[in-house]
Amino acid sequence: MSANAAIQRHLVGLDSTLKDVVARINALSGDIVLVVNDDGILKGLVTDGDVRRAILRGKTTSSVVTEFMTEQFTSGRAAADHADNVKLLSTKIRHLPLLDDAGRPVAVLSWASLMRLPLVRPDLGGNEMNYVMDCVSSGWVSSIGPYVDKFERAFSAYLGGGHARATSSGTTALHLALVAYGIGPGDEVIVPDLTFGATANVVVHCGATPVFVDVDPRTVTLDPKAMAAAITPRTKAVIPVHLYGHPCDMDPIMDLARAHNIKVIEDCAESLGAEYKGRKVGLIGDVGCFSFFANKVITTGEGGMVTTNDPAIHEKMSILRDHGMSKERRYWHLYPGFNYRMTNLQAALGLAQIEQIEKFLAIRNGIAKRYTQRLLRVPGLQLPVQAPWAKNIYWLYSIGVRPEFGMDRDTLRSHLSVRAIETRDVFYPLHGQPAYTSGRALPCPVSADFAARGLSLPTGNDLTIEEVERVCAALEDIAHTQRMVGMAKA
Ligand SMILES: Cc1ncc(COP(=O)(O)O)c(C=O)c1O
Incomplete structure (x- = not known):
């Protein structure tokens, strides 16, 4: 849109x-x-706050704007230096119309646009720089080098045992697990309908059939009842996804899996540190798969980890990750493997990040508590839960927008965006997407419903409580205006 069209x-x-x-x-x-x-000369401004006050003062829908606009306003000059215009903004003056020499508006400078709040920012304020510099100065930048081993050890120590092998991404971690269990054509793998596509993509890459099942309405994670209904003699694996940081209800999933000889590959991409009945996710099923993409709880830029208690499957995944080469006999390939290794550079970041995991989780917990405290008062918002058996690490604090809120999710996203608050829709349901026509789906009404209403709010390791307050205030303000406008008399 041209500047002219934007101001019009x-x-x-x-x-x-x-x-x-x-x-x-x-x-x-x-x-x-x-x-x-x-x-075209500017005579007044109207904000949503002015509209609310006008309605409170008894103005009706047919009142003329001159009765309620703000006539005493501060403006900037379009030709002035940007920094000089910025100086005119304050917590009181949040919008600054920029005028040409005749007094006609050319643009609007808003306080919010200068304070863009991203959905997630990585916090790289620990030993990241030192460790990465160490890699650079030592020359160990590829996948051989001490940090890979240190990161893997620190990671399994954090989980409280088991084996951990670093990978190039969360997706390659999932793929390794499926390949290691020999999942292939003719096999079915149960996948929740509400997850990131990578969970199902790897199933398709194995030549197996993803079977999409619904999620639980409270936790929006794999519904064990839906899993039970999907099991056939061809079912070889299930991938419970601990979505948005909340663990799946693992006991019934494990019981069903054991009873039907199904492998359980936990997708922990979004849930490092989450707990089910006091046990960290990642070592509850047969294999756990983590992601360290930049928006995750800890990051290595790109990267992942496979974890397991089973030394044999650990060994197989390790070999598959490294071109399928025998560890004893170099260039002797036991399997047609992959290069899914993590570099020493990435692992250097990972080690520095895992050193700070407790701090990161405490911050997220504080953020989630504050969101919940404040947003409980806003009608029409479904807030994330923490089931009695769960420790939710709130990877992304994701709300559901109910009709009582007065506007739908997409409209709310736009309103927040105007206030320079970045949010993200939850995932689309996977069933019915073009990539998965080879899949099979059971009815997934809960997933479809939440996908249409779900919105993730800014959540991150370095989000401040003031920033959380800003998001809550914006939501309250938007809801308030909606109610007031609904009350305006004709
Ligand atoms: C649930 C889930 N599974 C798998 C992945 C894939 O991880 P990566 O991006 O590291 O490949 C992601 C995120 O990116 C995810 O959110």
């Missing part, structure tokens, strides 16, 4: 009514409206 969307005439202004504010997802005269 904000403009209304002096004869506009409250109804027109509300429609315009809605079309702008809550952004400011500029009131101009016939010559």
Whole structure:
């Protein structure tokens, strides 16, 4: 959109009514409206707060904008230095119309746009720089080098035992596990319908059939009842995904799996540190797979880890990861393997990150507590839960937008975006997506419903409580305006 078209969307005439202004504010997802005269000269501003106050003062939908616009406003000069205009913004002056020499609006500078709040930021403030510099100065930058081994040991120590092998990503970790168990054509693998596509992609890459099942309405993780209904003689594995940091209900999943000789590959990409009945995820099933993409609880840039209590499967995954080569006889290939190794550089980051895991989890817990405390008061928001048997690590604090909120999820996302708050829709249901036509699906109404309503709010290792407050205040404010507008008399 050209700058000219962008500013035109904000403009209304002096004869506009409250109804027109509300429609315009809605079309702008809550952004400011500029009131101009016939010559295009700026005469007043209207924010959603002005609309609320007008309705409280008894203005009706047909009241004219001149009765409730703010006439005393601060403006900047479009030709002025950007830094000088920025200085005019404050917690009181959150929108600054920038005018040409004749007084016509050219652009709007908003406080929020300068304070963009991303969904997630990695926190690399520990030993990351030292360890990476150590790799660079020693020359050990590829997958051979001391940090890979140190990171793997630190990781299994954190999980409390088992074996850990670092991989190039969470996806390659999942693929290694399936290949190690010989999953292939003719086999079925049960996958929750609500997850990131990588969980199902690896099944398809093995030539097996992903079978999509529904999720539990409270935790939005794999529903054991749905799993039970999906089992056939061809079922070889299930991939419970501990989605958004909440563990699956593992006991019934393990019982079903053991009874039907099904391998359990936990997808822990989003749930490092989450616990089920006091046990960390990743060593409850047969294999655990973690991701260290930049938005995860800890990051190595890209990277992953496979974990298991079974030394034989650990050995097989280790060989498969390294071209399928025998450890004793170099260039002798036992399996057609892969290069799914992690580099020493990535592992250096990983070691520095896992050293800080307790701090990261404590911060996330604080963020989630504050969100829940504040948002419980906002009608129409479904908040994430922590089942009695669970420790949720709140990878992303994901809410469901109910009709009582007064606007749908997509509209709310736009309103938050105007306030420079980045959010993310939850995953689309996997069944029915073009990539998975070879799959099979059981009915998945819960997944479909949450996919249409779910929104992840900023959550991260270095998000401050003030930033959480800003998100909550924005949600409260948007909800409040919706209610007030609904109450306006004709
Ligand atoms: C549930 C889930 N599984 C698997 C993956 C894949 O991990 P990666 O991106 O490291 O390949 C991700 C995230 O990216 C994920 O969220």
